Each structure stands twice: as C-alpha cells, then as structure tokens.
Amino acid sequence: MDPAKRASVGARSETQLEEQVKDWLRYGEDLGLGPYYRDRPPLHAIAESAAAPQTVATSSAIPTAVPAAMTAAAAGRAPASSINVAASASQKSPAATILPATAPSLFESIERIAGDTLPRIREDIGDCARCKLHKGRTKIVFGTGNPSADLMFVGEGPGRDEDLSGEPFVGRAGKLLTDMIKAMGLQREDVYIANVVKCRPPENRLPEKDEITTCSPFLMRQIDAIKPKVICTLGSCSAQTLLQTAQGISKLRGEWFDFRGAKLMPTYHPAYLLRNPGAKPEVWKDLQKVMAVLGLQPKKR
Numbered sequence: 557m558d559p560a561k562r563a564s565v566g567a568r569s570e571t572q573l574e575e576q577v578k579d580w581l582r583y584g585e586d587l588g589l590g591p592y593y594r595d596r597p598p599l600h601a602i603a604e605s606a607a608a609p610q611t612v613a614t615s616s617a618i619p620t621a622v623p624a625a626m627t628a629a630a631a632g633r634a635p636a637s638s639i640n641v642a643a644s645a646s647q648k649s650p651a652a653t654i655l656p657a658t659a660p661s662l663f664e665s666i667e668r669i670a671g672d673t674l675p676r677i678r679e680d681i682g683d684c685a686r687c688k689l690h691k692g693r694t695k696i697v698f699g700t701g702n703p704s705a706d707l708m709f710v711g712e713g714p715g716r717d718e719d720l721s722g723e724p725f726v727g728r729a730g731k732l733l734t735d736m737i738k739a740m741g742l743q744r745e746d747v748y749i750a751n752v753v754k755c756r757p758p759e760n761r762l763p764e765k766d767e768i769t770t771c772s773p774f775l776m777r778q779i780d781a782i783k784p785k786v787i788c789t790l791g792s793c794s795a796q797t798l799l800q801t802a803q804g805i806s807k808l809r810g811e812w813f814d815f816r817g818a819k820l821m822p823t824y825h826p827a828y829l830l831r832n833p834g835a836k837p838e839v840w841k842d843l844q845k846v847m848a849v850l851g852l853q854p855k856k857r
C-alpha cells in the first residue's frame with residue numbers, strides 16, 4: 557500500500573475508534589456508570605471495610621436461650637429451648653464476612669423521592685398490572701405497621717392467606733413472625749412489615765426476576781419513607797434482592813450490612829423455621845443483634 561493511502565486508512569480507523577469509544581461512553585452514561593465509578597470508594601477501601609469485623613456486639617444482658625414464644629409458635633413444634641445458641645454461634649466464624657454485598661448495591665443509586673409517603677406510594681401502585689403476578693392475585697399486599705417504625709421486616713411475597721386478607725404475614729409463617737416480634741419485646745404494630753413483591757406468586761413459588769425488578773422499586777420507596785433504623789430481611793429472596801447478591805442466606809444471615817441509611821440484618825424466613833425448627837436458635841441470635849442495636853429488652857416470661 558502506498559504511504560498516502562496507508563495514512564488515509566489509518567486516519568479513518570482512528571476516527572472510527574474514537575466514535576466507538578464515544579459510543580461506549582454514551583452507553584455507560586445511559587447505564588449511570590459514570591457516577592458509580594466516580595463516587596464508589598476505591599477497591600482497596602471496599603476490601604478493607606469488608607475485612608473489618610461487621611457484626612455488632614450482642615448485649616450481654618440479653619439471654620441466649622430461644623424464647624418460649626418462638627419455640628411454641630405455629631402448630632406446636634418441638635421446643636428448641638434445649639438448644640444452646642452460644643454453641644451454634646461459635647460455628648459462625650468471622651471469615652463469613654461477605655465481600656460482594658459490601659460493594660455499592662444497585663438500589664443504593666435509586667433516587668430518593670423527597671417527601672414521599674406510604675399513602676402516595678400505595679396510590680402510585682394503584683390497581684397494578686405492571687407484571688404477570690396481577691393476573692392471579694386477589695388483593696395487593698402493600699405492607700402494614702408503624703409508618704415511622706425503627707424496625708422493618710421484609711419477606712418475599714404474599715402467600716394464600718395474605719392474598720385473601722391483603723395483609724402480610726398472617727398465615728402460619730406470619731404467626732411465627734408475630735411471636736418473634738413479641739419475643740423481641742415489641743408488638744406487631746410497632747414494626748413495619750412488607751414484601752419484595754406485592755402480589756402472590758402462583759403456587760407460592762419464589763418471585764421471578766422480572767416480577768422483582770418491576771415491584772421492588774416500591775419497596776425501596778417504602779424503606780425511604782419509613783426510614784427504619786434496622787431492616788430485617790426474611791429468607792434469601794429479600795436479602796438477595798436488597799443486597800444484589802447471589803450469596804445464599806446461610807452465608808448472609810447474622811451479618812450486618814448497610815442499606816440506604818439503615819442497618820440490614822438477613823435472617824431465615826419463618827416458613828423455613830416451621831420446616832426446620834432446629835434453626836430457631838440461629839434466628840434468635842440474629843434478632844438479639846437487632847435488639848442490641850435498637851436497645852430492646854426481650855419480653856419477660
């Protein structure tokens with residue numbers, strides 16, 4: 557190729573390359589990656605903060621035995637009070653600190669709506685048909701409780717009883733959750749209870765990705781409006797959704813995470829506890845950490 561032609565081809569490919577880079581930058585801009593890379597802490601800081609212990613010391617004033625209310629809950633399961641929490645606690649090593657979830661979550665970047673309120677969020681949901689779950693639902697299960705609660709529980713989605721009543725956690729798992737709340741020295745009305753999706757998934761299956769993507773922004777708005785000090789996620793779906801991680805619940809539970817200004821504690825779902833009452837001491841231990849942060853005393857027997 558003669559040198560003049562080579563120069564002209566070189567110039568053209570340079571322009572093409574420049575255009576391609578600009579395209580990538582525009583694409584990144586559309587995805588909001590600019591602010592993400594600009595604002596996130598440097599990787600070494602993320603790694604250092606992940607390496608630091610994140611658990612909050614449990615008040616020594618709080619007993620470690622599983623409360624009777626939790627052990628007796630929902631259809632007379634075998635009492636678990638004989639199981640020593642301290643023993644199971646020692647099985648969880650500090651090495652269980654999770655790195656990915658300490659990175660900024662996608663939801664951290666969702667903008668807060670100034671002055672948002674629960675009634676406005678409910679109004680915006682309306683008679684929702686945004687995802688396929690609306691086809692099988694009886695009632696939208698928005699959430700219930702204290703609109704300025706310090707403690708918020710987040711489940712995965714309504715079951716049959718909740719779909720019929722329009723209230724979260726009213727079935728067998730709900731009764732156990734109520735007992736857990738009472739064991740913490742609170743009443744159901746003191747806390748706020750919501751779910752990742754607001755309509756019942758058919759056959760009580762897990763909510764699917766598209767359903768979660770469609771519905772969870774309303775949960776984020778609820779969290780922003782309530783501004784709880786602590787969010788306790790119940791089961792893998794809600795922990796994985798809020799923390800944007802694929803880590804299993806057995807790895808996540810019992811560890812503190814920061815989420816939109818709140819402290820987030822993942823624990824097992826009460827429905828799991830109904831099937832596996834032996835896991836109650838672990839949940840009670842997680843709840844005790846929550847109680848320590850909120851300054852709660854366990855219910856007197």
Ligand code: URA
Binds near residue numbers: 714718725727751827
């Ligand atoms: N399970 C959930 O996750 N949420 C409910 O509301 C009821 C059962």
